[in-house]
Amino acid sequence: MSGPPRPSSIAEMPVQRAATPGTPAEARGRFFNTGNAFDVKLPPVPDHIFTNEPATAFRPETPTGLIPCDLSSVLACDFPATTPLILIRYAKIKVNEAIETNFNASGVMIYVIRGTGQTSCGDEAIEWNAGDILVLPGGLSHNHAATSEDAILWIVTNEPQLAFEKLRAPAPGQAPTDIVHYRADEITRQIELLYEVGRSEQIAGSALIFSAERQEATRNILPTLTLAMNSLPGGSVQRPHRHNAVAVSLIIRGERCFSLMDGRRKDWAPWATTITPGVSVHSHHNSGNEQALFLIVQDGGFFYHARAMGFEFAEHPR
Numbered sequence: 658m659s660g661p662p663r664p665s666s667i668a669e670m671p672v673q674r675a676a677t678p679g680t681p682a683e684a685r686g687r688f689f690n691t692g693n694a695f696d697v698k699l700p701p702v703p704d705h706i707f708t709n710e711p712a713t714a715f716r717p718e719t720p721t722g723l724i725p726c727d728l729s730s731v732l733a734c735d736f737p738a739t740t741p742l743i744l745i746r747y748a749k750i751k752v753n754e755a756i757e758t759n760f761n762a763s764g765v766m767i768y769v770i771r772g773t774g775q776t777s778c779g780d781e782a783i784e785w786n787a788g789d790i791l792v793l794p795g796g797l798s799h800n801h802a803a804t805s806e807d808a809i810l811w812i813v814t815n816e817p818q819l820a821f822e823k824l825r826a827p828a829p830g831q832a833p834t835d836i837v838h839y840r841a842d843e844i845t846r847q848i849e850l851l852y853e854v855g856r857s858e859q860i861a862g863s864a865l866i867f868s869a870e871r872q873e874a875t876r877n878i879l880p881t882l883t884l885a886m887n888s889l890p891g892g893s894v895q896r897p898h899r900h901n902a903v904a905v906s907l908i909i910r911g912e913r914c915f916s917l918m919d920g921r922r923k924d925w926a927p928w929a930t931t932i933t934p935g936v937s938v939h940s941h942h943n944s945g946n947e948q949a950l951f952l953i954v955q956d957g958g959f960f961y962h963a964r965a966m967g968f969e970f971a972e973h974p975r
Contacts, residue, residue: 772808
């Protein structure tokens, strides 16, 4: 009886196993080669915009709860994910109600879209208002309460990163960040200072980068994530560029604004979450008269650490 046909190339070889394994540990081994090991086809990160999720959060009848921006089915992930390493949620908290979260993440970032309230974590509590940003350590429960009106929060975690490696959140006291609070008025002051000082055209935009005491040396918000408030004056354009990191943005203010992604136009929408895939050539355009603001989280910490950020100015494909 003849066996299966002999492969004409190592690229056609199936996965190999030890011929005579002597132990269970040997039997678990698998062998690939340079022809068949690097042809894993994963779905690309899409150039996507989430508009239904913020619309749901803003509906008066929507109850207290979390609304994920989940593309796991598109990304072929077996865990919730907005991008392979980042998960975004909108949180709706009805007035005089609270929600408790305990994410399997090394840290949590929150932008207050609407409302006033209080977040407690461990033995600290923060009073927040619209426009504030919070950073919270992973491995702890967080209680978020709305005090004067229905509140809406934009919540960012690196849960997909930990889920990919089947890791657990850090033990209490071992997270890479403490509780950090950036007030809206201080954020505005810092952005105004950027425009007072000015920049050269070799600097990509006038973005305010958020860091903290524990991450000051890396200039990141968490070891693997970066956070920035980008701004774009009316009638201006942020020139085309690209980088290896994926960018996820919250549109805070941007009437008559749009982005070009590899030459394709993507119009902004109020409080939408947008995805800019890594290595795509993108530019941002403000056709209105008001300064645009958008909060950007990137998995750039990975690429900084690997010395492979890959930032460069570029031109859109024709």
